[in-house]
Amino acid sequence: MKKIVMFGICGNMGVSISKELIKEEGIELVGGFDIKNAGKDIGEFLTGEKTGYRIYDCRNDIKKLNPDIIIDFTNADVAYESINWAIDNNIDIIVGTTGFSRDELSAIERKSLKAKSKTFIVPNFSIGAVIMIKISKLISKYFDNCEIIEMHHDKKKDAPSGTSLYSVEEISQCKKFNESRLEEGENEIIEGSRGGFKDGIHIHSVRLPGLMAHQNIIFGARGQTLSIRHDSLDRSAFYPGVILAIKNIDKIQNYTFGLDKLIDI
Numbered sequence: 001m002k003k004i005v006m007f008g009i010c011g012n013m014g015v016s017i018s019k020e021l022i023k024e025e026g027i028e029l030v031g032g033f034d035i036k037n038a039g040k041d042i043g044e045f046l047t048g049e050k051t052g053y054r055i056y057d058c059r060n061d062i063k064k065l066n067p068d069i070i071i072d073f074t075n076a077d078v079a080y081e082s083i084n085w086a087i088d089n090n091i092d093i094i095v096g097t098t099g100f101s102r103d104e105l106s107a108i109e110r111k112s113l114k115a116k117s118k119t120f121i122v123p124n125f126s127i128g129a130v131i132m133i134k135i136s137k138l139i140s141k142y143f144d145n146c147e148i149i150e151m152h153h154d155k156k157k158d159a160p161s162g163t164s165l166y167s168v169e170e171i172s173q174c175k176k177f178n179e180s181r182l183e184e185g186e187n188e189i190i191e192g193s194r195g196g197f198k199d200g201i202h203i204h205s206v207r208l209p210g211l212m213a214h215q216n217i218i219f220g221a222r223g224q225t226l227s228i229r230h231d232s233l234d235r236s237a238f239y240p241g242v243i244l245a246i247k248n249i250d251k252i253q254n255y256t257f258g259l260d261k262l263i264d265i
């Protein structure tokens with residue numbers, strides 16, 4: 001039995017994933033961490049049925065629950081502190097939160113490599129998104145240019161999305177596209193029209209009510225384009241990936257980034 005504590009249990013992802021974990025065999029949700037609803041019974045909060053386990057707003061109370069794994073869906077600042085705290089307390093942590101800077105990720109990696117616990121950072125838990133990135137790496141070899149349009153609900157705090165940044169990192173390992181954001185002679189009449197730019201790839205972020213999490217990777221070459229698009233239509237898209245991560249945490253390296261490390265494609 002894996003004892004889990006959900007960080008950010010009162011948020012969109014925390015609620016949705018926790019309701020699923022409660023039903024899962026071999027997993028026991030023994031607590032929650034959030035600035036909201038501290039002291040409430042997690043079962044009463046999630047489903048209306050008491051479990052005897054509570055929501056806390058202090059990490060040191062979480063330690064007393066003796067969890068095997070923390071799952072984090074908060075925000076980048078809170079998650080960064082939580083990862084450091086989890087490593088200091090020898091607790092495995094699976095992080096779905098996005099928005100870390102490159103420096104923060106490097107610092108986490110350095111610390112985890114010396115740790116006694118596992119740190120698993122997963123910017124996208126949907127299996128379809130993992131496959132999209134794998135296929136894009138193959139496509140990139142045969143095309144001259146690549147741009148990403150990522151679209152999310154209007155409450156998303158970070159832009160561009162963690163998935164788009166990870167896509168760029170993976171694709172740019174196979175092919176280096178543009179040297180600079182604007183071509184010589186290209187005139188951006190409204191600043192930002194050509195989007196963000198990372199490792200040779202433009203990223204355009206759309207935020208609208210009605211959207212969930214969507215990404216279109218478009219490749220271009222003379223006379224043709226090839227688009228590969230993934231849509232997470234509701235949060236159930238993330239359940240299998242979270243369960244996979246929990247059940248396989250013992251198999252991964254101390255520091256692991258991306259669900260692809262657990263999927264044989």
Ligand SMILES: NC(=O)c1ccc[n+]([C@@H]2O[C@H](COP(=O)([O-])OP(=O)(O)OC[C@H]3O[C@@H](n4cnc5c(N)ncnc54)[C@H](O)[C@@H]3O)[C@@H](O)[C@H]2O)c1
Nearest residue numbers: 008010011012013034035073074096097098122123124125
């Ligand atoms: N990896 C994935 O597949 C995936 C999928 C969807 C969302 N996300 C990411 O998950 C994160 C959470 O998304 P969300 O939509 O659930 O956000 P949300 O804003 O609905 O939830 C965040 C929760 O964190 C809590 N929180 C904030 N500050 C806190 C603090 N100081 N201490 C304790 N708790 C605190 C909030 O009260 C809230 O309940 C985001 O970074 C998002 O990009 C990842």
